Amino acid sequence: MMSSFFPRIPLFLTFLLLLSSHHAVRAEFPSKFLNMAKSPEQFEYMVRIRRTLHENPELGYEEFETSKLIRNELDRMGIPYKSPIAITGVVGYVGTGHPPFVAIRADMDALAMQEAVEWEHKSKVPGRMHACGHDAHVAMLLGAAKMLQENRMDLEGTVLLVFQPAEEGGGGAKKMVEAGILENVDAIFGLHVSTRHPLGAVAANSGPILAGNGFFEAKITGKGGHAAIPQQIIDPVVASSSIIVSLQHLVSRETDPLDSQVVTVGKFQGGRTFNVIPDTVTLGGTFRAFSKENFMQLKHRIEEVIIRQAGVQRCNASVNFLSPFYPATINDAHLDKHFRAVAETMLGDGNIKDLQASMGAEDFAFFAEAIPGYFYFVGMANETEGLLESGHSPYFRVNEAALPYGAALQASLAATYLREHRQGPVPSSHDEL
Known part of the structure; x- marks a missing residue:
């Protein structure tokens, strides 16, 4: 046993020296x-x-x-x-x-x-x-x-x-x-x-x-007119409001609660006076996710929700995604x-x-x-x-x-x-x- 033990000492010391080095x-x-x-x-x-x-x-x-x-x-x-x-x-x-x-x-x-x-x-x-x-x-x-x-x-x-x-x-x-x-x-x-x-x-x-990050901008088009006669107009403000609420559902109702994603609308522009409903409203925001698959799914659903919700309110919508997307x-x-x-x-x-x-x-x-x-x-x-x-x-x-x-x-x-x-x-x- 002694003869088999001693030859291992130089190897062990070598290991220690290499580790120290x-x-x-x-x-x-x-x-x-x-x-x-x-x-x-x-x-x-x-x-x-x-x-x-x-x-x-x-x-x-x-x-x-x-x-x-x-x-x-x-x-x-x-x-x-x-x-x-x-x-x-x-x-x-x-x-x-x-x-x-x-x-x-x-x-x-x-x-x-x-x-x-x-x-x-x-x-x-x-x-x-x-x-x-x-x-x-x-x-x-x-x-x-x-x-x-x-x-x-x-x-x-x-x-x-x-x-x-x-x-x-x-x-x-x-x-x-x-x-x-x-x-x-x-x-x-x-x-x-x-x-x-x-x-x-x-x-x-x-x-x-x-997170990966992207920006979107949408133009919602209806038919403007006097606020006192809403039956004669197609209101893009109401349509845009419905769109914003529906976009929040993408995270609250379509995303795994254990998977972090964000859809935020930070831009809403339409109209200049209190008693006139505008022809168009522009809204925009950001969407974020940690995986490329989830990011692209969000992108697809954002466009789909905006166009379909606008259609429900008899409006037209166009969606533009600003590049580049950040991974x-x-x-x-x-x-x-x-x-x-x-x-x-x-x-x-x-x-x-x-x-x-x-x-x-x-x-x-x-x-x-x-x-x-x-x-x-x-x-x-x-x-x-x-x-x-x-x-x-x-x-x-x-x-x-x-x-x-x-x-x-x-x-x-x-x-x-x-x-x-x-x-x-x-x-x-x-x-x-």
């Missing part, structure tokens, strides 16, 4: 990049970028100055890039120029709303505001780019820096996918700042985390394990929060539909800073203390992914694409 490799980038991101120089750099972008917000596919700023910064770092992609998009490349390829993404566009926060760096463009944190996302990605470039000799593959236009309803991710930016790319990571989760924490989950955002299970390992090493297990799925939508879904993708949220909430309003509010604020966490995580996720998926010997040259 693997853990050390996984821990190397997260600790290093977080320390770099929190350094005064790096933090001040990201704050400056973020505030510059906040003062100069641009809408989807109009991010020309934003794109110029990004290109100028990449030039200063010595990072090659391709631009324009999808009108204003930019894709930078850091690393060997060889496989494996992994991407990290930030969206660039602002919203059409007037900022109500009074501070030194308030938006200088009337009716335009970075009210969803995209200015912070760009600053984080440039911060990650800076750290990756400074450590490019340690990268065992290539990181794509994806600066994407038109996330807010413009389908910018879809256009970038169609432009071929993900060719040969193995995985992509994206993030979003969160006012719901605490500073220093992140939230994510595998599987569906955000559900589904996080890859293997990337979930990778994310949790890296984030836990950087932040500690207690700061990794399970994300509850939401009926909101995000066009990162187009990337995650094309290749394995992972989308997570970076916490900003801090009681000492006061309540942070949610995105798309004119009172939205970014807690800039969150910038180092997002930048360090994006850089660490990419660099660690490359090391764990390296293909054969590392090329001797580290010239980027």
